[in-house]
Amino acid sequence: MSGSVVSIQLNVGHRAPMKSVESARMIENYGIEGDRHVISEGVRTKRQVLLTDEETLAKFGLSRGDIRENITLSSIDIHSLKEGDRVSLGGDAVVEITGHCAPCARMDEIREGLRVEIDGQRGMLATVISSGEVSVGDEVRALQPSVA
Template sequence: VDIKQGKIVSMRLCVGSRDPMEEVAQAVVLAGKGIEGDRHNLNEDGTKSKRQILLMDRETLSRFQLDDGVIRENITVEGLELSSLTDGDRVSVGSEVVLQITGECEPCSRMDEIRQGLQVELKGQRGMLAYAESGGTISVGDSITVSVGDSITVI
């Protein structure tokens, strides 16, 4: 099993679909729901959302000359290329939280509001969506570890 590690460099909550993201130094992850206070923690009909948490790496953001949070990710990491992850991979964050990758985030038309053509440029590189398998508190500076090959069937 190949182990890859990085760290959280910034975090933010999406409180409303068009509202500015709220930057936080610490967040509570709720098992089966996502980040407390984030609008993606449940689908509108109350069912489990596969897009609870959006993870993005700073290395990819830098390649596109984008700042942390511009593409509306919840967690920005450094030292871990997220595009190498696949559905079902498990990601450990800090000492308690385990996230399960549910797939890549498709760039939407809102990316072109940031910069014309960005939606197409970011194809396959807009970060990874994850489901909160186990909860706890996470903080900026926490390690984020992936055991590649330690994957399970996607929910």
């Protein structure tokens, strides 16, 4: 399964608008450089990166960054991925899926009822397991799950 990166957004502050960028540095075990979730209260988190796909945004009539995703993908079914699956972004960066991102009350600020509508479809959370630069237009590939 493969697709491409169509947009990258950084969360630069609590309730601040997402900042759209052309490229970003993924940092192993920390997240995306410049994103406020790189370190959450000094503790590494499973919520380093939020991935979603354009198809989901279109289904709900949303624009890139509306649901606070960091990376928007095209031509890859993000919802078919499972916890532990790995995704290659660009040349070197690899993330590991940690689970679905539950919609928060902010979704209803976008549109009343969106929180319920988008439940289970907001996107997938991931941790960075291999550092690298990711740019809009880069290839995205689902990798074989790791075997313990």
